[in-house]
Amino acid sequence: MRWAVLVGGTGSNLRAILASGLPVHLVISNRMGVGALDIAREYGLEAVVITAKAFPDRARYDQELARTLGAHRIDAVAMAGFLRWLQPQTIQAYRGRILNLHPSLLPAYPGLHAIERAFSDGVLWTGVSVHFVDEGHDTGPLVAQAPVPRLPGDSLADLEARIHATEHRLYPRVLHAVDEGSAWLQDDGVHYKEEQP
Numbered sequence: 001m002r003w004a005v006l007v008g009g010t011g012s013n014l015r016a017i018l019a020s021g022l023p024v025h026l027v028i029s030n031r032m033g034v035g036a037l038d039i040a041r042e043y044g045l046e047a048v049v050i051t052a053k054a055f056p057d058r059a060r061y062d063q064e065l066a067r068t069l070g071a072h073r074i075d076a077v078a079m080a081g082f083l084r085w086l087q088p089q090t091i092q093a094y095r096g097r098i099l100n101l102h103p104s105l106l107p108a109y110p111g112l113h114a115i116e117r118a119f120s121d122g123v124l125w126t127g128v129s130v131h132f133v134d135e136g137h138d139t140g141p142l143v144a145q146a147p148v149p150r151l152p153g154d155s156l157a158d159l160e161a162r163i164h165a166t167e168h169r170l171y172p173r174v175l176h177a178v179d180e181g182s183a184w185l186q187d188d189g190v191h192y193k194e195e196q197p
């Protein structure tokens with residue numbers, strides 16, 4: 001499959017995905033000047049910036065996103081720090097071929113600042129989730145999760161670092177499973193050829 005990775009931040013997950021050898025053909029960022037774009041360049045990948053302010057509304061934004069994905073013959077999309085909710089038409093067009101990474105054990109802590117909120121609530125365990133994207137916000141069918149402990153004496157930065165390290169291990173594994181057809185979405189949920197990634 002030809003993958004695109006949608007980014008918007010430092011790009012540490014993009015780096016882990018590229019290092020894993022997933023066939024990535026395009027990087028799309030919703031922000032200019034972010035670290036993820038440098039990583040794309042380092043790997044000689046085509047990187048496109050599509051900022052919200054260049055478009056009058058969300059529908060027009062997603063039209064441009066869909067056009068760009070189509071122009072690069074992209075089959076599957078991995079979201080990794082892209083800070084925009086996709087429109088229903090985009091999600092329908094890529095259903096079962098678009099995945100998102102989230103830094104909590106969903107359905108706990110959906111949305112922004114998931115790590116900070118879990119930390120300030122004093123949870124002893126949080127984690128990482130990978131799910132197929134649906135029309136809701138961080139609600140799609142889960143493909144894999146990994147728990148992460150908050151250890152005694154942890155600062156927020158310690159917990160963030162542990163979560164990001166877990167993301168870097170889990171997300172490429174899940175994307176390869178989808179790429180190889182050993183994890184897939186059907187109408188009744190997520191299926192696995194063998195075990196969960």
Ligand code: GRF
Nearest residue numbers: 009010011012013081101103
């Ligand atoms: C990750 O924590 C991911 O879970 C969230 O955005 C962050 C992206 O980080 N969706 P990076 O840009 O990959 O370093």
